[in-house]
Amino acid sequence: MTLPPHVEPASPQLPVVELNEITRIFGKRSILESVSLRVEQGELFGLLGPSGSGKTTLIKVITGIDRADRGTVRMLGTPMPQLRMLQRFGYMAQSDALYSELTAKQNLLFFASLYGLSGARRKKRIEESMAVVDLLDHLDKPVSAYSGGMRRRLSLAIALLHEPALLVLDEPTVGIDPVLRQSIWKELLAMRSRGTTIILTTHVMDEADKCDRLGLIRDGRLTAIDTPEALKAKTGSTSIEDAFIVLGGGVRA
């Protein structure tokens, strides 16, 4: 497969994200404990865990929005946090961080400018991103008139604006109906096949099956990292859900 021109050529041996013994403590409680993982080029990597398990904190540490108390984080070989690395990934937060008074186009213009896009290229990228999420006909509507699903898709479009080689998505399909969820997954898989690395969090088990590799996270610890098939085989279970319960110790905290 040939990479499309926008994907940054990076040496294949360099992992996109590399975490080494990450610990994050809030007050006296450690939210993350000794988390180590590598995400390779072109992978669709899923972080699976119940709410409150530390997924969002891990995402923030990976992106450099938050800083780890112990351990090292590298993105494309660069130690994090690093301001210029914020340009290298597209981010979709758990909440739809949109300005609802403004139109979709005004939201896109704003974020595109923050990523340094301007002029004809900005216009082109706005149209391309909105085409990906199938919202091109709703560009001039105020976001307050958008449905929940449309907002989620607009958030995704914003993450795609600057053609990042890495997408970091925090619960991209939460609160979305099954039809729309399928269409978002279709897009994610298409982007992966174009060479984009994707890291996402989820607590929906059947979504986990679609990832190349999974990290199971429980109470701030990574209990296992492997492909969905290997996880199922290792635990002798037929579903990711069963595998998750076996690996998590079988008891819910």
Added chain:
Amino acid sequence: MRIRALAIRIIRQFVRDKRTLALLFLAPLLILTLMKLVFNGQAVEPQIGTLNMPPQLVDRLEQAGAAIITFREAADAASAIANGSLDAVLTLDAGKPAIQLEGSDPAMNKTVLMLLQRTLQEASPNVQAAVSYLHGSEEMTSFDSFGPVLVGFFSFFFVFMLAGVSFLRERTSGTLERLLATPIRRYEVVAGYLSGFGLFTLLQAALIAWFAIDILGLYMDGSIWLVLLINLLLSLTALTLGTLLSSYAGSEFQIIQFIPLVVVPQVFFSGLFSLEAMTPWLQKLSYAMPLYYGADAMRSIMLRGAGWGSIQTDVYVLLGFSTVFALLNVAALRKHRAI
């Protein structure tokens, strides 16, 4: 470029938010107008009862603007003042004039006493002093005297509230987190907010000053440009202070809680109440209050026609406040992003 993008976004949001625009631009005008109407009412006419007074003195009192009711019996006068229909009763006690005041309204007491003093002085014109004004004039009202402070205060208050609430909304809606996941620098966030809001602040400051001077006819002896400059600096201080404090508020309600803590004390030290009458250590507190410097400069310009030379300290101090608040704001954003 990021600063510009942020400023444009804030301006667009503002333009779509008609209610906030109205609060920013119309509310201060409405309150100033009400203030003028309340404090610039008709001159009050004290009701004075007289008992056995020489007619020429009664005439002079009437000319001076008092409503006189003549009594024959002391008991009638006493019951009239007791039921509140008189403000004072003037009698002759052993050949000397004696006055009894109704006494429940200090402003009325003063009016009666001044009127009486003037009338009695006129009886012996040779000791009357010649009156001249260094600043202001005989027609200057109390609204003229504290109007400059109010003009500054309203610029400060409304901007403080709006800046605080909108920066907070950016946080609670999750857009600040999203914003900080882009390569924007923390100072660019603060600078973008300052320039986006700054535009409306500038318009508001100009509108309030123009309205107070040209429409309400506030006494004005100095340069309108200096008034605008001070007004703008006050709004800028309010803007930086409001956004800074919103970092420490969890909800819109908590922003409102800052008003009695941060805004109301400044009013006490702004010159609306005499600072000289305060305990010395309390007076020193005023040095920590931005509104004190703003109000001091506004009064100097509008009432005493002061030029750049006598207000430049105030200008520097206000600039200093804004800079410090803005820098603290940049530092406070670290709470939301590690770099």
